[in-house]
Amino acid sequence: MWSSSSSIILTFFSLTFIFSPLVSSDSVQQSFLQCLTSTSQPQFPISDAIFTPNNSSFLPVLNSYIRNLRFQTPTTPKPLLIVTAKHYSHVQSTVVCAKRVGLQIRIRSGGHDFEGLSYVSQQPFIILDLFNLRAINVDIPTQTAWVESGATLGELYYAIAKKSNLHAFPGGVCPTVGAGGHFSGGGYGNLLRKYGLTVDNILDAQIVTADGKILNRQTMGEDLFWAIRGGGGGSFGVILSWKISLVQVPSTVTVFDVDRKIEDGATDVVFEWQQVMDKLDENLFIRLMLHSSKGKSGQKTGKATLVSLFLGPVEKLMEIMNQNIPSLKLQREECFEMSWIQSVLFWANFANGTAPEALLSRKMASTPYLKRKSDYVREPISREGIEGIWKAIMDVEKVGLTWNPYGGRMSEISETATPFPHRAGVKFKIQYSSNWKEAGDEEAEEEIESSRKLYEAMSPYVTNNPREAFLNYRDIDVGSSRNWSLEEGKVYGEKYFKGNFERLVDVKTKVDPQNFFRNEQSIPTR
Ligand SMILES: Cc1cc2nc3c(=O)[nH]c(=O)nc-3n(C[C@H](O)[C@H](O)[C@H](O)COP(=O)(O)OP(=O)(O)OC[C@H]3O[C@@H](n4cnc5c(N)ncnc54)[C@H](O)[C@@H]3O)c2cc1C
Ligand SMILES: *[C@@H]1O[C@H](CO)[C@@H](O)[C@H](O)[C@H]1NC(C)=O
Ligand SMILES: *[C@@H]1O[C@H](CO)[C@@H](O)[C@H](O)[C@H]1NC(C)=O
Ligand SMILES: *[C@@H]1O[C@H](CO)[C@@H](O)[C@H](O)[C@H]1NC(C)=O
Ligand SMILES: *[C@@H]1O[C@H](CO)[C@@H](O)[C@H](O)[C@H]1NC(C)=O
Numbered sequence: 001m002w003s004s005s006s007s008i009i010l011t012f013f014s015l016t017f018i019f020s021p022l023v024s025s026d027s028v029q030q031s032f033l034q035c036l037t038s039t040s041q042p043q044f045p046i047s048d049a050i051f052t053p054n055n056s057s058f059l060p061v062l063n064s065y066i067r068n069l070r071f072q073t074p075t076t077p078k079p080l081l082i083v084t085a086k087h088y089s090h091v092q093s094t095v096v097c098a099k100r101v102g103l104q105i106r107i108r109s110g111g112h113d114f115e116g117l118s119y120v121s122q123q124p125f126i127i128l129d130l131f132n133l134r135a136i137n138v139d140i141p142t143q144t145a146w147v148e149s150g151a152t153l154g155e156l157y158y159a160i161a162k163k164s165n166l167h168a169f170p171g172g173v174c175p176t177v178g179a180g181g182h183f184s185g186g187g188y189g190n191l192l193r194k195y196g197l198t199v200d201n202i203l204d205a206q207i208v209t210a211d212g213k214i215l216n217r218q219t220m221g222e223d224l225f226w227a228i229r230g231g232g233g234g235s236f237g238v239i240l241s242w243k244i245s246l247v248q249v250p251s252t253v254t255v256f257d258v259d260r261k262i263e264d265g266a267t268d269v270v271f272e273w274q275q276v277m278d279k280l281d282e283n284l285f286i287r288l289m290l291h292s293s294k295g296k297s298g299q300k301t302g303k304a305t306l307v308s309l310f311l312g313p314v315e316k317l318m319e320i321m322n323q324n325i326p327s328l329k330l331q332r333e334e335c336f337e338m339s340w341i342q343s344v345l346f347w348a349n350f351a352n353g354t355a356p357e358a359l360l361s362r363k364m365a366s367t368p369y370l371k372r373k374s375d376y377v378r379e380p381i382s383r384e385g386i387e388g389i390w391k392a393i394m395d396v397e398k399v400g401l402t403w404n405p406y407g408g409r410m411s412e413i414s415e416t417a418t419p420f421p422h423r424a425g426v427k428f429k430i431q432y433s434s435n436w437k438e439a440g441d442e443e444a445e446e447e448i449e450s451s452r453k454l455y456e457a458m459s460p461y462v463t464n465n466p467r468e469a470f471l472n473y474r475d476i477d478v479g480s481s482r483n484w485s486l487e488e489g490k491v492y493g494e495k496y497f498k499g500n501f502e503r504l505v506d507v508k509t510k511v512d513p514q515n516f517f518r519n520e521q522s523i524p525t526r
Contacts, residue, residue, distance in 0.1 A: 025124055028101055029080050032126070035097035036083070044087040049132075051082040058082065062119065064362075065111030065131060067176070068370045070444060071120050079106070079119070079127045086132045088206075088214060091238050094128050096212040099516050106519070107238050109149045110178020114372045114474045117234065117519045118181060128238065130180055131362075135241075140164050143246045144203060149180030149239050154348075154359030160246060161341035161356060167246040168340050170195040173347045175359045183242055185472035186230035186420040190285040190309040190347060193408030195247045199229035199418045200409070204243035207236070210516045214240070227507040227523075230420035231497070232471050235504075235522040236511055249340040254314045255347070256335045259305040260328065262390060263295060266304040268327035270386050273306070274377070276324045278407030278427045283311040284320060291400035292393050300397075302390040309343055369439075371448050373432040373455050374473040375462040377403075378425050385461055392457035396450040401458075402431040421498035422468055430462065431473055452477065469495040471521075480520040489524035496521075 033050070040046035051058045061082055066072045080103070083094045098105045104125040108118040119127050130150035136159040138145040147156055154175025160167050170191035172182055187198040195201060204217040205228060217225045228236055260266040273288050286308040293303035306328065310317040314335045321330045338346065341356050349365075350358050381389070393401065411424040422429065432455060434447045455477075459467075469478050469492075479491030486505065493501035501523075508515075508523040515525050 025080055028103060028124065031101045032081075032097050032103055035100055036093050039093045039096055041089050044089050046083070046090050046093060049084045049086050049090050051084065053078065053081070061129070062127070065108055065129065065178075066116070066119060067110070067112045067364065067367060068114060068116055069367055069439070070369045070371075071116030073439075076116075077120055077122060077125075079121075079125055082127045082129055084129045084132055088133075088208070088240055091128065091130075091133075091208045091240060092212045092214065094126070095208055095210065095238060095516075098126060098128075099210065099212075099514075104518070107180070107234055107517075108178075109180025109233070110152055110176060110182070112174070112177050113181060114370055115476045115520070117474065117521065121519070130178075130238075130240075133240065138163050138246070140167065140246075143167065143248075144243060145169075145246060146241055146243050147179050148241045149178065149183075151179045152362060153177045153179065153182065154344075154361070157341060157344050158356055158359045161339075161344075164246075165251055165339050165341070166248055168249045169198070169244060170201060170247055171198050173344075175344070175348050176362060176364055179242060180239060181233050182472065184228055184231070184233035184239055185474075186418065186470075187472055188404070190287070191247065191249075191311075192410060193282045193285050193405065194311060196409040196413055197230070197418075197420060198244075199420060200413055201245045201247065202229055202242055203245055206240040208238040208240060210237065210512045210514065223503075223507045224511055227419060227504055230418040230471070231500075231504045231507075231523060232419075232521070234519045235508055235517055237517060250311055251339065252313060252337050253340050253343050254310040254312065254317045254335050254337050255308060255343050256317075256330065257305070257307045257346070258328070258330065258334050259303050261293060261295060261304075262302045265327050265329075266302060267383065267386055267390065269306070269325065270304055271381075271383050272325045272327055273405075274381055274386075274403070274427060277405035278411075280324055280407070281320055282408030284317070285309050286325075286405060288403040288405075289400055290389070290393055290403070292397045300394050302393055307347065309347065313337065366437075368435040368437055369444060369447070371432075371434040371444075371451050372473045373451055373475045373477065374470040375430040375432075375455070375458060376422050376468040376470075377427050377430065377462055379461070380427070381461050389458070389461070392454055395457075396454045398436070398447055398450045399432055399434045399454045401454070402433060404429045404431070415498065416500060416503075419497050419500045419504055420471075421500050422470070429470060430458070431470075466494045466498060468498065471496045474521065476520060481518075481522065481524065484515055484518060484522070484524040486524055486526065489522075492521050493523065 085091045133148040134150040135148045172189045289305040295301040406426040415421045481488045504523045509525040
């Protein structure tokens with residue numbers, strides 16, 4: 001559908017139409033291309049990295065890293081061109097030239113931004129796409145690795161496991177997520193209670209700043225290095241690569257994935273989980289998902305799904321579960337021992353027996369339409385509260401809640417150590433997730449409205465003032481910038497970063513005073 005030449009021509013004309021009142025896109029594009037050619041190094045030609053809309057690969061390249069179909073429609077604004085950098089100098093030229101001709105850039109690594117901010121803008125823009133910069137260099141003797149931003153988490157986990165079955169990295173569970181956006185946004189996964197976030201395990205980084213220079217930790221200084229570990233991509237520069245610290249895992253871990261409906265005692269399970277989960281052994285992570293379901297006689301009910309990773313043997317896990325969440329009545333047969341890399345496949349929903357090479361695939365099983373929101377819970381919820389939450393979930397039907405437990409290592413790291421402020425005192429984080437398959441504005445509006453309705457119903461149980469939110473679950477509803485004033489930035493900035501917002505503004509003002517790197521939720525200057 002997208003590759004037919006007629007739709008390309010159509011898109012090209014609508015592009016010209018959208019942008020012509022604002023700026024002559026043709027001449028800007030021409031001066032940008034001239035600048036790229038004149039600033040790029042002859043030994044690393046940039047011409048092969050450039051896709052203009054009249055190139056038959058333009059739409060396939062654009063679409064291959066769109067992970068939310070809401071932003072892949074005929075009316076979604078398209079870039080004037082895409083630079084698929086193959087060398088660091090291409091990133092430098094793109095930044096220098098875009099700044100020179102006054103074009104906005106959008107930086108894309110894995111394309112998982114829930115609001116499409118890495119590849120959509122309402123102003124004329126180009127995409128700097130980093131998928132070609134994906135080298136991974138694992139060094140077991142020093143327990144470190146260098147990872148380029150265009151690498152995926154699946155590629156990283158595969159590369160680690162190839163060299164050691166006793167090492168891992170505490171990142172997200174979806175293998176196609178890109179290192180670039182995930183690390184800079186404070187990514188997390190099922191090792192969070194033992195080892196914290198990705199950003200708690202980063203030792204160094206290389207960044208291209210607004211003046212086109214490449215800096216590392218030493219040359220960028222501790223302020224900027226602090227800011228890019230959780231302050232978000234797209235505000236400070238283009239991060240090329242990261243030096244990470246690997247973490248240790250036992251050769252055998254244990255997983256389970258079980259569900260219980262309300263009539264099977266799910267309410268007790270949820271109640272016990274949220275009472276104890278942040279205090280349990282940090283080797284244990286249990287994600288809890290609450291969603292609307294159907295009972296035996298077809299009546300509406302609620303279902304709790306628990307997915308776990310335990311860094312240890314099944315006997316020890318059974319002991320902890322029977323003692324602390326007895327109402328789950330977890331059976332030994334529901335638990336599986338395996339290596340860490342197999343647990344990565346298990347958590348990513350691959351069929352039993354799938355080889356680890358599956359983690360190298362950049363195709364997603366399905367790309368649905370998505371909406372996400374987030375919340376943090378610091379106070380225990382009463383049994384009546386949980387009953388009320390079930391009712392709200394069954395009411396909206398379309399939206400599920402995913403509860404991710406905190407505590408453990410997360411409580412030991414200071415709120416100001418990185419821009420990510422949701423640390424000690426957080427019991428768990430909530431993700432609101434709505435996935436749908438039908439195209440069209442009407443369906444989208446209904447789904448998004450359902451998310452907002454459930455978010456409203458949850459307000460008695462979650463943080464307020466600020467109502468804390470997780471940057472990597474990007475949600476444009478928590479605020480957005482049109483003029484990048486401090487006032488506008490504070491609205492979303494304090495939810496994502498609490499008191500760290502002010503320091504992020506200081507860093508931004510120092511390293512990018514002209515606000516070249518920006519998007520709807522970037523850090524403003526003073
Ligand atoms: C299916 C799915 C599963 C997910 N699972 C998890 C999870 O388990 N844990 C979790 O924490 N999050 C998860 N996320 C959220 C994910 O971490 C964020 O969306 C993250 O920002 C994605 O990184 P990316 O490189 O793929 O995205 P992109 O869309 O490429 O980038 C996201 C943001 O970072 C900016 N950016 C990207 N690369 C760079 C760079 N090199 N330099 C500077 N700025 C850059 C972009 O401009 C954009 O603003 C998931 C998302 C999806 C869609
Ligand atoms: C499309 O762009 C790529 C990358 O610049 C180039 O290699 C290719 O030749 C172009 N194709 C056409 C038909 O122009
Ligand atoms: C495609 O677009 C580029 C950049 O605008 C231009 O230089 C080139 O001549 C165009 N090619 C064709 C075949 O139209
Ligand atoms: C996978 O299959 C093997 C062989 O049938 C079995 O022993 C193992 O328990 C299964 N693991 C899971 C997670 O289902
Ligand atoms: C920016 O926008 C806000 C409203 O969104 C407005 O109150 C403020 O005056 C604007 N600031 C500037 C400098 O334009």
